[in-house]
Amino acid sequence: MIEMSGLNDLLTNEPGKKLFLLGNEAIARGAIEAGVRVATTYPGTPSSEVGNVLSELAKKAGLYFQFSVNEKVAIEVAYSSAISGLRSFVFMKHVGLNVAADPLMSIAYTGVRAGLVVMSADDPSMFSSQNEQDNRNYSEIAHIPLIEPSNSQEAKDFLRYAFEISEMEHIPVLFRTTTRVSHQRGMVELGDIEKKDAVGFFKSDPANFVALPVNSMGLKEKLVKKMERLKTVSEGSKLNRIETYGSGKYGIITSGEAYNVMMDTVSKYGLDVSVLKLGFTNPLPEEMISKFLREHGNVIVVEELDPFLETRVRMIAQMHSIGTKIFGKLDGYFTFSHEYNPDTVAGSLSRIMGFDTRQVSVEIDATALPPRPPVLCPGCPHRATYYAVKRAVKMSNIKNPVYSSDIGCYSLGVYDPYNEADVMIEMGSSIGVGGGFSNATDQKVISFIGDSTFFHSGIPGIINAVHNASNVILIVMDNRTTAMTGQQSNPGMNVNGMGDPAPEVSIEAIVRAIGVQYVKTVDPYDLKSTLLAVSGALRENGVSVIVARRECAMIRDDRMRSKKEWKTFQVNPEKCKLCMNCVEKFSCPAIFIEGGKIEIDQNICDGCGVCAEPYVCPFKAIEEVQTA
Numbered sequence: 001m002i003e004m005s006g007l008n009d010l011l012t013n014e015p016g017k018k019l020f021l022l023g024n025e026a027i028a029r030g031a032i033e034a035g036v037r038v039a040t041t042y043p044g045t046p047s048s049e050v051g052n053v054l055s056e057l058a059k060k061a062g063l064y065f066q067f068s069v070n071e072k073v074a075i076e077v078a079y080s081s082a083i084s085g086l087r088s089f090v091f092m093k094h095v096g097l098n099v100a101a102d103p104l105m106s107i108a109y110t111g112v113r114a115g116l117v118v119m120s121a122d123d124p125s126m127f128s129s130q131n132e133q134d135n136r137n138y139s140e141i142a143h144i145p146l147i148e149p150s151n152s153q154e155a156k157d158f159l160r161y162a163f164e165i166s167e168m169e170h171i172p173v174l175f176r177t178t179t180r181v182s183h184q185r186g187m188v189e190l191g192d193i194e195k196k197d198a199v200g201f202f203k204s205d206p207a208n209f210v211a212l213p214v215n216s217m218g219l220k221e222k223l224v225k226k227m228e229r230l231k232t233v234s235e236g237s238k239l240n241r242i243e244t245y246g247s248g249k250y251g252i253i254t255s256g257e258a259y260n261v262m263m264d265t266v267s268k269y270g271l272d273v274s275v276l277k278l279g280f281t282n283p284l285p286e287e288m289i290s291k292f293l294r295e296h297g298n299v300i301v302v303e304e305l306d307p308f309l310e311t312r313v314r315m316i317a318q319m320h321s322i323g324t325k326i327f328g329k330l331d332g333y334f335t336f337s338h339e340y341n342p343d344t345v346a347g348s349l350s351r352i353m354g355f356d357t358r359q360v361s362v363e364i365d366a367t368a369l370p371p372r373p374p375v376l377c378p379g380c381p382h383r384a385t386y387y388a389v390k391r392a393v394k395m396s397n398i399k400n401p402v403y404s405s406d407i408g409c410y411s412l413g414v415y416d417p418y419n420e421a422d423v424m425i426e427m428g429s430s431i432g433v434g435g436g437f438s439n440a441t442d443q444k445v446i447s448f449i450g451d452s453t454f455f456h457s458g459i460p461g462i463i464n465a466v467h468n469a470s471n472v473i474l475i476v477m478d479n480r481t482t483a484m485t486g487q488q489s490n491p492g493m494n495v496n497g498m499g500d501p502a503p504e505v506s507i508e509a510i511v512r513a514i515g516v517q518y519v520k521t522v523d524p525y526d527l528k529s530t531l532l533a534v535s536g537a538l539r540e541n542g543v544s545v546i547v548a549r550r551e552c553a554m555i556r557d558d559r560m561r562s563k564k565e566w567k568t569f570q571v572n573p574e575k576c577k578l579c580m581n582c583v584e585k586f587s588c589p590a591i592f593i594e595g596g597k598i599e600i601d602q603n604i605c606d607g608c609g610v611c612a613e614p615y616v617c618p619f620k621a622i623e624e625v626q627t628a
C-alpha cells in the first residue's frame with residue numbers, strides 16, 4: 001500500500017496526475033472519483049485493501065464506510081442506500097458473494113436508483129481461500145452486467161464506467177477482479193472527482209421494491225429487457241477492443257488477468273495474433289465476436305478458471321453458423337484449474353499454433369527456496385489456546401475427539417503439533433458441522449471459531465446446536481480484531497469502520513441468551529485457567545462455550561514497542577533438561593534447537609511469556625531477559 005502519509009493522494013482532485021497504485025488502491029480511488037457515498041464490505045483477501053483505504057479516507061472523502069457483519073448485510077446496506085439515490089459500492093472476496101448471493105438475486109429484479117456496483121475479488125490458485133470458484137458465473141445467474149479489469153488503470157476507470165452502466169439501466173453491476181489484478185501495482189492516471197448527493201431520499205414504490213411473486217413476475221421480464229438493451233452498449237463499449245500483433249493470423253479472445261499472462265507470451269515469442277480484449281463480459285458484444293470469428297480461421301479463448309467466455313463464444317459461432325475452429329478448455333488445450341502463468345499459457349498456445357517454446361531459453365534460478373509452511377505468529381494467543389485444549393483432552397483421557405475449525409488465522413491449528421482441525425469448509429461452519437458430528441457419532445466434538453467469524457455467520461449454528469441438544473464445545477478465539485485480513489474492526493470491538501466509537505457486542509451475552517449454560521471466559525496466556533475451563537467443558541453435556549480472549553499479538557506488539565515495554569525471553573541452559581516440550585508440543589517459532597541447546601530467537605520473540613509457564617517448561621528454564 002501507499003505509505004499512510006501518501007494515502008491522502010487518493011483524494012486529490014487533479015485530473016491527469018499519476019500515482020503508482022496497487023489494484024485495490026486504484027479501485028478505492030475509482031469509488032472516490034465516481035462519487036460513491038456509501039461503501040460496505042466484509043473484509044476478505046484479495047479485496048481487503050479496498051476497505052482499509054476507504055475506512056481510512058471515508059470522512060475526508062465525504063462517504064459513509066462500513067465493515068458490515070457479513071457480506072449479505074453489506075450488500076443489503078449498500079442496496080438500500082442505492083435505492084435512496086446514493087451511489088453505493090459493496091465489495092468482498094469471491095466466497096463472500098456466496099453469502100451475499102441471496103439478496104443479490106432479488107436486487108437484480110428490483111433494480112436500483114443510483115448506481116450500485118458489487119465487486120467480487122476472485123482468488124484463482126487459492127492463495128488465501130478455500131476454493132477458487134469463478135464468480136463471473138454469478139452475472140449469468142443473476143442476469144446482471146459484468147465488468148472485468150486487467151490492471152490498476154483499468155480497475156479505476158472501469159469501476160467508474162460500471163456506475164454509469166448501473167445507472168443507465170438501474171441495475172446492479174458485478175465488477176470482478178482476481179488476486180493478480182487487485183494486488184498488482186501500476187501507474188494510474190487520475191480523473192476528476194464527481195460530486196454526488198450526500199443525503200438520500202427513499203420514495204416508496206412497493207410494486208418495484210417488494211419482491212412478492214406478483215411483483216417479481218413483471219420485474220423478471222424487465223430485467224431480461226435491460227440485459228437485451230445492454231447488449232448494444234457492450235457492442236460499442238470502449239472496454240472491448242481489438243489489438244493486432246504481426247500479421248494477426250490467429251485470433252485470441254481473453255479478459256482479466258489472463259490477458260496480461262497471454263500478452264507476455266505474445267511478446268516473448270513474437271506471435272502473429274489479433275487479440276479481442278474484453279472488459280465488458282456480460283452481456284457479451286455478440287456482433288463484435290461473430291465478426292472477429294469470421295475474420296479468423298482459428299480463434300483461441302484464453303481465460304482462467306471456468307470456460308465462461310469460451311462457452312458463449314462457441315454458442316455465438318453456432319448461432320451464426322460460423323465454422324471457425326475454436327480452441328480452449330473444452331477441447332483440453334487449457335486447464336480449468338488455478339491461475340495461469342506465462343509457461344502454462346505458452347505451452348497451450350504452442351500446441352495450438354505450433355511454435356517451439358524451446359526457441360527462447362528460460363533462465364531458472366536453481367536455488368530453490370526452502371519450504372516455509374504458514375505458522376501462527378510468535379506470541380499468538382491461539383497457540384496457547386490450542387496447546388491448552390490438546391493438553392486438557394489428553395488429561396481428560398478423551399479418545400478420538402473431533403475438531404471442527406473455521407476461517408481465520410486459527411485455521412493454522414490444522415498443522416503440527418496441534419492437529420486441531422479435522423474439518424474446515426467455510427465461514428461460520430465450525431459449530432454447524434460440530435453439531436452434525438454430535439448427531440452422527442459418540443465422539444467428543446470441539447469447534448473453534450474466531451470473534452469476527454462468530455458474528456459473521458457462527459450464531460445460527462449455535463442456535464441450531466442448542467435447539468437440537470448437540471454435545472459440542474465451542475472455543476471462541478477472540479483476538480479482538482479481524483486479524484487475518486489486516487485487523488479490521490468487528491462488532492465485538494469498540495470502534496467501527498469510520499473510526500468512531502461503537503458499542504461492543506458481547507459474545508458471552510449472545511450465547512447465554514441462546515441458552516448456553518456453561519460459558520467461561522479465559523485469557524489464553526493463563527494456561528492454568530484455560531486448561532481448567534476446557535477440562536470442565538469436557539465433562540459437560542450440551543453446548544459449552546469458552547471465550548479465549550486475548551488481543552492479536554500484532555496489536556500487542558505495536559503497543560508494547562510504542563510504550564517501550566518490549567521484553568523477550570531466553571533459555572537458561574543450566575536449568576534446561578532438553579525435554580523438548582517447548583519445541584515439539586508448544587512450538588513457538590521463536591524457540592529452536594541448535595548445537596544441542598534450546599535457544600530463543602530474540603529478534604522474533606514477542607515476550608508473551610507463555611513458554612515460561614510451568615505447563616510448557618516444567619523446569620522453569622525459560623526466563624525473562626533482564627535489561628540493565
Ligand code: SF4
Nearest residue numbers: 588605606608609611
Ligand atoms: S515468550 Fe516464549 S512463547 Fe512468547 S514469543 Fe517468546 S519464545 Fe515464543
Ligand code: SF4
Nearest residue numbers: 576577579580582617
Ligand atoms: S521445555 Fe524447558 S526444559 Fe524442556 S526443552 Fe524447553 S526450555 Fe528446556
